[in-house]
Amino acid sequence: MIEFGPQLIGQVEKTLGALLESVLRDSNISEREWVTLRIAAQNTNGPAGLSAVVSDRARFADAEQIIGGLAEKGLLDGDALTMRGREFLEQTGARISRLTAPIWGGLPTADVEAATRVLNEVLDRGRVVASSAESS
Structure with a gap:
């Protein structure tokens, strides 16, 4: 058993990240883009704008480029999710939930x-x- 601390948190993050990558593999969406979409969906950007919130919360220095790429893919319009973006989040979130249910269950x-x-x-x-x- 690994003691609580950076090593344990890091290994959990890497394991969950690998599961996420397996779900995203066929979607042409990266983990960084997924995180950005999730932040956009929380709609807590306020006056700072999505780029500033993504830079702060996810520590992505290239937030504007990620947002631009998501807009090109039709998933964002400005700081907001498009219908296609919402559908992608919902469908992918459901796949992630099914995959990770045995981890959280019980x-x-x-x-x-x-x-x-x-x-x-x-x-x-x-x-x-x-x-x-x-x-x-």
Whole structure:
């Protein structure tokens, strides 16, 4: 068993990333584009715009290029998902849910709640450290 920390989180991320790549393989959409579409779907861009939110949340320096590519593919119009983009997210999300159901199924609710709290705290702290490192 791997202790909680960067190695465990990294291995989980790599494993889930490989599963995502297997779903996206035939779609002509990269993992970075998928993340950008998911952020666009959350519709929390506000006045900053999608590019700024993607740059901040996903740490993609090339957010504008990713957004432009998604617009060329007909999945985004400006900062908003197109109907085709929404359908792609819905269908692909359903495929991901089916594939990963055995991973999440049956986990004790209290453990899931604790993991959610801890991982969100790690994420918040990581963002603070990343912002500090960028301004140094």
